[in-house]
Structure formats: C-alpha cells, structure tokens
Amino acid sequence: MENIYTEDNNKTVLVKAKPETIQFLLSYSKSLEIIESNGLQFESNLN
Amino acid sequence: MVVQIEDSQLVKQYIQGDERAIEALINRHNSRLTGFIYSKVGDRELTEDIFQDTFMKVIRTLKKGAYNEEGKFLPWVMRIAHNLVIDHFRKHNRMPMYNSKESYNIFSLLGDDKLNAEKQLIKEQIDSDLLKMIKELPEDQQEVLEMRIYKDMSFKEISDNTGVSINTALGRMRYALINLRKLVEANSIVLTN
Numbered sequence: 001m002e003n004i005y006t007e008d009n010n011k012t013v014l015v016k017a018k019p020e021t022i023q024f025l026l027s028y029s030k031s032l033e034i035i036e037s038n039g040l041q042f043e044s045n046l047n
Numbered sequence: 048m049v050v051q052i053e054d055s056q057l058v059k060q061y062i063q064g065d066e067r068a069i070e071a072l073i074n075r076h077n078s079r080l081t082g083f084i085y086s087k088v089g090d091r092e093l094t095e096d097i098f099q100d101t102f103m104k105v106i107r108t109l110k111k112g113a114y115n116e117e118g119k120f121l122p123w124v125m126r127i128a129h130n131l132v133i134d135h136f137r138k139h140n141r142m143p144m145y146n147s148k149e150s151y152n153i154f155s156l157l158g159d160d161k162l163n164a165e166k167q168l169i170k171e172q173i174d175s176d177l178l179k180m181i182k183e184l185p186e187d188q189q190e191v192l193e194m195r196i197y198k199d200m201s202f203k204e205i206s207d208n209t210g211v212s213i214n215t216a217l218g219r220m221r222y223a224l225i226n227l228r229k230l231v232e233a234n235s236i237v238l239t240n
Contacts, residue, residue, distance in 0.1 A: 016077045017098045022070075025099060029069050029106045041111055 054120035062109055069109075073102055076121055080128060083199060087132045097135065101128040119208060122198045180230040188223035191216050 031046040054072065061068035080101065085094040104127050108114050114123070181189055190209060194200045200208070205216045 015081065017081050017095055021095055021099050022073055022077070025073060025102045025106065026066070026070055028103060029110075030066055032106060032110055034107075034110045034112075043107065 058109065058114065058120055062112065062114075069106060072120070076124060079121070079204075080124060083125060084128050084132060087129075088135065093135070097128060097131050100131050104131075121204060122194065122200060122208070125198055125200075176234075180227055180234070183230055184223055184226055188219045188226065191219040192223040192227075195220055 028045075033044045033046060035042045035044050052071070054075075057068040057072050061072070077098075081094060081098055084097045084101075085091070088094055088097065101124060105124055181192060184192065187209075191205055194205045194208065195202070202213045202216045202220075206213045209216065211219075
C-alpha cells in the first residue's frame with residue numbers, strides 16, 4: 001500500500017534565535033557608542 | 048581539552064572592547080534564553096523580538112558600565128527577558144486579538160482572568176509568608192531554591208554558578224523543600240488560594 005507523507009509545518013522546534021537576529025545584535029553592539037559628558041551618558045549609534 | 052571561558056571573563060573582555068566576547072555570550076546562551084522566552088510567550092516571532100530586545104539591553108548596560116552582577120550573567124539576562132515578557136503582556140493583555148474566521152462567542156472576549164480583590168490579597172499573603180519562610184532557610188539552600196524556582200535555572204547552571212557539584216545542588220534543593228514543608232507545618236500556614 002502506498003504511504004502518504006504529509007508535511008507538518010508545526011513540527012519544527014524553535015531551539016535558537018535566528019542567525020539574522022544574532023547578526024543584528026552584533027552589528028548593534030559594534031555601532032553603539034556611549035559618550036560621557038559632564039557626568040551624563042549619551043548613546044550614539046554609528047549606523 | 049576544551050577550556051570554556053567563564054561568563055564573567057567574557058563580560059570583562061566585552062567591557063574592555065572585545066566584540067567577539069558578546070558573540071560568544073549570545074551564542075552560549077542562545078538556546079537557553081530562546082527556550083525560556085518561548086515557554087512564556089508561545090510565539091516564535093515574539094520570542095525572536097524579546098530575545099533581541101533582551102540582548103540590546105544587555106549590550107547597552109554593559110557598554111555604559113552599569114553591570115555589577117559579576118559571575119551571575121545568565122540569571123541577570125533571564126531577569127531582563129522575564130521583565131520584557133511581563134511588559135509585553137501588560138501592553139497586550141487588554142486587547143485580545145482573534146484571528147480565527149470561525150464564529151466565536153463575543154462574551155469570551157469580555158472575561159477577566161485577573162484575580163479578584165480577595166484572591167489577590169490571599170495571593171499576596173501567601174507570597175509574603177513563603178518569602179519569610181525561605182529567608183529562614185540556611186543560606187546555601189536559599190540560594191539554590193531561588194535560582195531554581197525564581198530564576199528558572201537548571202541544576203547544571205546552578206552548579207556552574209555556585210561552584211558546587213550538581214548532586215550537591217540537588218541535595219540542597221531537596222533539603223530546602225523538606226525544611227520549607229517543616230516550616231509550613233510548624234507555623235500552621237495554609238499555602239492555597
């Protein structure tokens with residue numbers, strides 16, 4: 001008898017955040033600069 | 048033999064400007080943190096968003112030099128994620144969205160699953176009683192219980208963080224629970240809502 005295979009999209013288990021998310025975070029980290037002036041901190045994003 | 052650099056060491060290196068250190072930290076805790084967030088929100092896209100926001104906050108805090116929990120990096124990150132999950136639910140709880148095209152009962156949208164004032168009071172009393180009893184426990188048992196129950200850490204992570212073996216951590220947890228039960232009995236406290 002013929003076997004019927006169906007694809008279950010919900011079977012994929014989310015184990016890790018996507019590589020794009022990691023890449024975004026790494027770029028964010030590289031571009032973020034904290035500038036201190038007169039005891040105050042300012043965030044500056046170089047992108 | 049592979050030597051794994053401690054989280055605290057990676058944090059130090061990152062603060063000193065080594066960008067590879069944050070990559071190592073993110074990759075090391077990716078799976079654990081993703082699983083933790085997904086277990087709370089049950090949505091993949093949202094998990095991804097909260098994961099991203101969590102690490103953006105981590106990066107900002109570390110770069111500002113405002114991090115002071117050396118040695119306890121993962122619990123700190125988990126706490127940030129937990130707070131972001133709570134923020135999300137606070138923002139969206141009052142706006143239930145229905146995507147299903149099937150007919151539904153409009154009154155199911157109007158239900159309020161929050162505790163009523165009386166139950167809220169009882170819950171607060173129970174939380175407060177429990178906290179007092181936890182503080183009665185020996186410090187080592189308190190520490191393991193807090194990491195396991197409140198910070199949702201595995202016994203392997205507890206072992207890594209406290210420097211004791213997994214078996215010792217398991218033993219401390221067991222004694223913490225036994226002692227808590229004794230305290231509940233001794234103080235005739237009812238821990239049900």
